[in-house]
Amino acid sequence: MEYVYSILILVGIYVVLASSFNLIIGTAGLVSIAHPIFFALGAYTSGLLAIHFGLNPIAGTLAGAAVAGVFSLMISLPSLRVSGDYLLITSIGFQLGLLQVIKNLELTGSQGGLSNIPTPIAGPERGWIFSLVALAAGAATVLLIRWIVRGPYGRAISAMRDDELAFVALGRDATRIKIVIFAVGSALAGIAGGIYAFYFQYLSPEQFEILASGTMLTMVVVGGMGSTWGPVVGAVLLLALPQAITFLRLPLSYMAPLQGMIFTLLVILFLFLRPQGLVAPEAPAPLRHKKQ
Amino acid sequence: MSAVLHLEGVFKHFGGIVVADDITLEIERGQILGLIGPNGAGKTSLFNIVTGVVPADAGDIRVNGVSIAGKGIHERARMGIARTWQNMRLFRTMTVLENMVVAPREYAGESMVRLCFRPGAVRRADEQACEQALAILERMQLERLADNAVTDLPYGQQKLVGLARALMNDGPCLLLDEPMAGVEGHAYETMKAVVRQEAQAGRAVCVVEHNISFIKDLCTSAVFMSAGRILERGQIADLLASKTLAELYFGT
Numbered sequence: 301m302e303y304v305y306s307i308l309i310l311v312g313i314y315v316v317l318a319s320s321f322n323l324i325i326g327t328a329g330l331v332s333i334a335h336p337i338f339f340a341l342g343a344y345t346s347g348l349l350a351i352h353f354g355l356n357p358i359a360g361t362l363a364g365a366a367v368a369g370v371f372s373l374m375i376s377l378p379s380l381r382v383s384g385d386y387l388l389i390t391s392i393g394f395q396l397g398l399l400q401v402i403k404n405l406e407l408t409g410s411q412g413g414l415s416n417i418p419t420p421i422a423g424p425e426r427g428w429i430f431s432l433v434a435l436a437a438g439a440a441t442v443l444l445i446r447w448i449v450r451g452p453y454g455r456a457i458s459a460m461r462d463d464e465l466a467f468v469a470l471g472r473d474a475t476r477i478k479i480v481i482f483a484v485g486s487a488l489a490g491i492a493g494g495i496y497a498f499y500f501q502y503l504s505p506e507q508f509e510i511l512a513s514g515t516m517l518t519m520v521v522v523g524g525m526g527s528t529w530g531p532v533v534g535a536v537l538l539l540a541l542p543q544a545i546t547f548l549r550l551p552l553s554y555m556a557p558l559q560g561m562i563f564t565l566l567v568i569l570f571l572f573l574r575p576q577g578l579v580a581p582e583a584p585a586p587l588r589h590k591k592q
Numbered sequence: 593m594s595a596v597l598h599l600e601g602v603f604k605h606f607g608g609i610v611v612a613d614d615i616t617l618e619i620e621r622g623q624i625l626g627l628i629g630p631n632g633a634g635k636t637s638l639f640n641i642v643t644g645v646v647p648a649d650a651g652d653i654r655v656n657g658v659s660i661a662g663k664g665i666h667e668r669a670r671m672g673i674a675r676t677w678q679n680m681r682l683f684r685t686m687t688v689l690e691n692m693v694v695a696p697r698e699y700a701g702e703s704m705v706r707l708c709f710r711p712g713a714v715r716r717a718d719e720q721a722c723e724q725a726l727a728i729l730e731r732m733q734l735e736r737l738a739d740n741a742v743t744d745l746p747y748g749q750q751k752l753v754g755l756a757r758a759l760m761n762d763g764p765c766l767l768l769d770e771p772m773a774g775v776e777g778h779a780y781e782t783m784k785a786v787v788r789q790e791a792q793a794g795r796a797v798c799v800v801e802h803n804i805s806f807i808k809d810l811c812t813s814a815v816f817m818s819a820g821r822i823l824e825r826g827q828i829a830d831l832l833a834s835k836t837l838a839e840l841y842f843g844t
Contacts, residue, residue, distance in 0.1 A: 451701065451707065452699075452700070452701020452702075452707065452714055452718055453701055453702065453704065453707055455686075455690055455693065455694055455701065456694055456699065456701060456702045458683065458685055458686060458690075459683040459686060459690075459691070459694045461685075462682075462683035462684055462685055462686065463681045463682070463683055463684075465645065465665075465681065466677065466681035466682075466683070467683070467694070468664075468665045468666045468669075469643055469645070469665055469666075469669055469675060470666075470669055470694065470695045470699075470757070470760075470761065471666050471667075471669035471670040471695075471696075471697050471698075471699070471761065472666055472694065472699060472702055473666050473702065474666070476702075477702060480704050484704075583685075584690070586687075586739070587687070587689050587690060587693060587718075587722060587739075589689065589719075589722045589723075589726060589738070590723075590726075
C-alpha cells in the first residue's frame with residue numbers, strides 16, 4: 301500500500317510541477333528550464349527550516365514557496381527587462397550555478413544530500429494523509445491556473461502572446477506580467493518541493509539536475525502546452541510509464557537510459573504529430589455583454 | 593493655446609540613414625494633421641519615435657506640456673497617446689470585443705494584486721470597458737460582429753477594429769498609420785466619419801496616408817516629409833499645388 305501512496309504523492313507533486321511549468325512556458329510563452337531549481341529551493345528551504353527551527357510543515361512549505369518566488373525575481377528582473385530571449389540563458393546559468401552551491405554547501409548536506417528531515421506525521425495514517433495533501437495541492441494548482449487563464453489576466457496574456465508590441469502600445473506592462481507569472485509559477489514549484497521534502501525526508505541534489513526539466517517538459521508537451529488540464533494528463537501518464545516498464549524486469553542499468561529514450565522519443569513524436577498535445581488549450585471565458 | 597502634441601528638434605538615425613532630421617511640429621486639440629510623403633520618408637518612423645517604439649536620439653516630445661522623454665511605450669500610451677498600425681496588429685486569437693477590452697488606458701485586470709484583493713472592482717472595470725467598446729462599435733455599425741474572431745472579418749472591417757481598439761484609449765492624442773490602405777466603400781465612409789468625430793470631440797489627430805482624397809477631405813493642414821525631413825507645411829491645397837512636392841511624391 302505504501303507503494304501506491306508514494307505514487308499518488310508523486311502524481312500530486314508532478315501535477316503541481318508540470319502545471320506551473322506550463323503556466324510559464326505554455327501560457328506565458330517564457331522559455332526557461334530552471335524549474336527544477338525552484339522545486340529544489342522549496343524543498344531545501346522547508347527541509348532546513350524544519351531541521352534547524354522545527355518549523356511546522358505548512359509554514360515551512362509556504363516559506364519554501366516564498367523563497368522560490370523571490371529567487372525567481374533574480375532571473376526575471378534583469379533578463380525580462382531586456383528581452384524574453386535572455387531568460388533561457390540566465391535560467392540555464394541559474395539552474396547550474398545554484399545547484400553547484402547546494403552540492404557544495406555544508407548547510408544543505410553537500411553531495412550527500414539533506415537527510416533527517418522531521419516528518420510531521422508518523423504511523424499508519426502517514427501514507428494516505430500525504431497522498432491527500434499532495435493531490436489537493438495538485439488540484440488547487442490546476443484551479444488557480446484555470447482562474448488566472450480564464451479571467452481578465454488570461455485575456456491580457458493571450459493578447460501579449462498574439463502581438464506583444466501592439467499590446468504594450470495599448471498601455472499594458474508586458475514585462476510586469478511576465479515577471480509576475482514567472483514568480484507565481486516558481487512559487488508553485490516551491491510548494492511541490494515542500495511536500496516532497498516532508499514526505500521523503502531526504503533530498504539529494506541529483507534529483508534537481510537540469511535533466512529533471514526534461515521530464516517536466518515532456519509532461520507539458522504530451523499533455524498539451526498552454527492547456528489547463530494537459531499537464532495533469534501528462535503527469536499521470538508519464539509517472540505511470542516508468543511503473544509500467546518496471547514490470548519488464550530489466551536490470552537497473554537499462555532502466556534509466558530506456559526511460560530517457562522513451563521520454564525524448566515522446567517529445568519528438570508529439571511535436572511532429574500532435575503539437576497541441578493530448579488536451580487542447582482552453583480559451584479565456586467568453587465576455588458576456590448586453591448585446592448578446 | 594498650447595499644443596496637445598509637441599515635437600521639437602526630434603532627431604533619429606539608424607546607422608547612416610536619418611529617419612527624423614530635426615522634426616518640429618505641433619498638433620492642437622481638434623486638429624487633424626496630415627503627414628504625407630513618399631515611401632521611406634520617415635512617417636511611420638516618426639510615429640514609432642513618438643510612441644516610444646524606437647527612442648529618439650535627440651529632441652523633446654511633450655504631451656500637453658509634459659515631456660515624455662525616457663518613458664516606455666506603455667507609459668506613453670497611458671499618458672494618452674493612442675495609435676493604430678498600418679498592418680493593424682490585431683490579437684488574432686481573440687474576438688473583436690476581447691481585442692478592445694484589453695485596450696483602455698487603465699486595464700484593471702493586468703494587476704494580480706487587484707485581481708486578488710479587489711475582484712469586484714476589476715469586474716466592474718471590465719463591464720465598463722465592454723460597454724465603452726460596444727458604444728464605439730455601434731458608431732462603426734460593427735456591434736453585431738463583437739463576438740466574432742477578428743480573423744473572420746474582411747480586411748476593411750479589421751482595419752476599423754484597429755481604429756476601434758485605439759479609441760478605447762481616451763487620451764488626447766491619436767496617431768493613425770495609413771488607416772485607408774486597402775479600405776473601400778462603406779468602411780471607407782465609416783472611417784472618415786469616425787476620425788472626424790474624434791477630432792471634433794477634441795482629440796489631436798495625426799494621419800499618415802497615401803490616399804490624397806482622404807487627406808483633402810479630412811485635414812486642414814499637412815506636413816510633407818521626405819528623407820526624414822519636413823520639406824513643407826501648410827494648408828493642404830497649397831501643398832498639393834506645389835510643383836516640387838508633386839515631383840518628389842509622384843516622380844513626374
